[in-house]
Amino acid sequence: MKNSIFNYTLPSLGKTLEENGFKKYSAKQIFNWIYEKNVLDFALMTNISKELKLFLNENFIINSLNMLVSEESHDGTIKLLFMLDDKRTIETVLMPQKYGQSVCITTQVGCKMACKFCASGLIKTERNLETHEMVLQILAINLLLKEKYKNDPDSPRARVSHVVVMGIGEPFDNFDNVWNFVNIINDDYGFNIGARHITVSTCGVVPKIKEFADLQSQVNLAISLHAPNNEIRNKLMPINKAYPVEKLMDAIKYYIQKTNRRITFEYILIEDVNDSEDNARELAKLVKGINGYVNLIPYNEVEENPFKRSTKIGQFFSVLRKLNVNAILRKEYGIDINAACGQLRAKREGIIKNEI
Template identity: 70%
Template sequence: MGTKSIFNYSIQDLQEILVANGFNKFAAQQIFDWIYVKLETDFNNMSNLKKDLRDYLMSNFNANPLKSLVVEESKDGTIKILFLLDDKKTIETVLMPQKYGQSVCVTTQVGCKMACKFCASGLIKTERNLETNEIVRQIFTMNQILKEKFKDDLSNPRSRVSHIVVMGIGEPMDNFENVMKFIEIINETKGFQIGARHITISTCGVVPKIIEFADMKTQINLAISLHASNNEVRSSMMPINKAYPIEKLLDAVSYYIEATNRRITFEYILIEDVNDKKEHAVELARLIRGMNAYVNLIPYNEVKENPYRKSTKIDTFFKILKKEGINAIVRKEFGADIDAACGQLRAKREGVFKNDEV
């Protein structure tokens, strides 16, 4: 078995590799079909490939899925997996059943250097970026799980992942090249066929990368983790605001909207008596009024290792935004009965939480 993960390569990459080694480039489509449609991981079982090609693939590549350390399933159908990477590091991935399909929240880094005070991911320091294959394999494994769940009805569109949110552990814009390669692979029509408009990247506000992303003019959705209506509150929760304060962030957002003509999402976690007061709602409305945007209000999933608590004013905050003419929704809560908040399961596993909380 080869040492290079086949999940690192787009169909174009494989075509070039095959041609360079004397094989027909069309075989790349066949390989993609076996791996991403049939979910086959053994090259020897790819029966429509010639034996010399199967031998070449076996000698040079592997299609090893990630190892699942812990799998938790909520009453609402949410599935959270703690994966073990090849170097024994751990990451989390969450599948969230939606009315419109199966959505998966993927992780892009081992740990997170953003150190947002309210987030369990920030409890463990960043160790490294994930490679492309490590992000792709998160989707692959979730598709394996769904295939097993729907084995009697594989024609059901819910038997496959249909939507991706790049909102798990880590800052996607800090791992920009691997994230964009991941999107190229999962977007491939010969593979997972996940459309660009079904993919959302979330960022804490890495301004230079937002501008670079805007210049690419993709159809991929962009979400901004705002979580505050002024610099004082945002800086108290999110260290990145000191480097890229709200004014610079919103300038980059305006540039993105103008360059792509696409609507943007502002994510706003509501935390009791921190950012959820009436004046905050009014301030937020004035801050973003006129933008092609909407606000996704998120009930806080509490982490015992910090002092923040879930807001009791969500309905009031929502009504003020609507009265102020701002498009807003309240995100449905997923996995309330499991460790569904970003980074919780990994933090428990690695001993960040106290023993009586594990």
């Protein structure tokens, strides 16, 4: 069975070529054609030999994702629903920013973490995405942007510049494929997206946080915290029963010690659940002395879940600032097009009602 060329990092492709009698440097030529020039046909790669083209055609495919739905928000956010080869569906979101084009990618079909507030938690976990299924999300957005900016192809906005691994799924539950994906998009001969322009999020898989720390990468880490104590977090996020707040914070401190990188705490504000002034003071105490900041997120309501958007966001933010917590209020993107994680897929599959 042929393998997707997008499953290969530059070193792994070079090794495969070398093992089959070809020059290792040919991997750089192939990467350049695919990722820089968007040439998706081996036959059109003019600086590689006929023998290598034959080998590539016999052993690899240059595949793509089947786009089912594309929705654009009034704020420029674009959400795409893709069908995979096995007919399962995933979501990808493009969020235009002042600093560039940011893309949020999916890492799993469904999510077994079952966070109570999340639309992804409504979707049955089916499998991990392979590396190529993540890489192809970026490629699809790049091709979309190439068409959008065809009159200005050299514009920095004609390519993806930032990636957040925060879509459907728990990235650290698919650690090896996610790390291969990161290496491909970060590679100078790949998409050449800087490590500090890539952020990976986790809801708190403690052993993988430590494994990620040991890599000593410049890739950013975000923690989906959403509660300042075990009592609230146990109700919202089942993973907290395996890795309670104390263990999570120890892993975060280990990460910072190993990498000297700042961390992001994601905190969705839910009415009368985690948004009181006492909760804010407790959160401030929890993150005190840690090199990081709190990203406050207004809740995007899902009718099938009982939670409501907080009406106390301003007060919560004010308490954090008074206690000298580095905090920001995240700008919302694509609220009119089901842009929150899992919403478009769940809506299409009838899990979320159409009016949402």
